[in-house]
Each structure stands twice: as C-alpha cells, then as structure tokens.
Amino acid sequence: MGALIDTACGFAAATITMGVLASHYSVNFFRPAVAKRFIAQGKILKLGKRQIFCRAEIYGDGVTDERLLASGETILIVGP
Secondary structure (H helix, E strand, O other): OHHHHHHHHHHHHHOOOOOEEEEEEEEEEOOOOOOOOEEEEEEEEEEOOOEEEEEEEEEEEOOOOEEEEEEEEEEEEEOO
C-alpha cells in the first residue's frame, strides 16, 4: 500500500513538474487489502516553490462496490 501511495502521488506531481523526490510519506490503513485489483488515485493538495504536497487513496474492487482500503499523504521535493 505504501508503494502504491508513493507512486500515485509521484505521478500526480509529475503532471506539473519532472524530477521529484519523496521527503516524507504516511499511510493510513482502513481495512484489510483483499481485492482482485487495486485502484490508486493521487492528487496535488498544494504546489509550492520547492515542495509539493499530495494525497492518494487506494481502493479495492469488491464484488458489489469499490471500498476505500488506505490513504496517505506525501511531501515531494522538486529535484534538480
């Protein structure tokens, strides 16, 4: 889950700038990650000069609906 959150936030930041490095990330787990496939949605919360704050949510497709499994936030540093 941590890798999915890091990747989703990295791709969200890559839509604005290239070459970002993660300086911090946190993960919140809400339920066991039991699903046939996982869907990661990342978005930029705040775009600063040197830092980009992002959030991602991980969903798992169940039999009848998609359930929120985990979420997390990252702080990304704009690289050289």
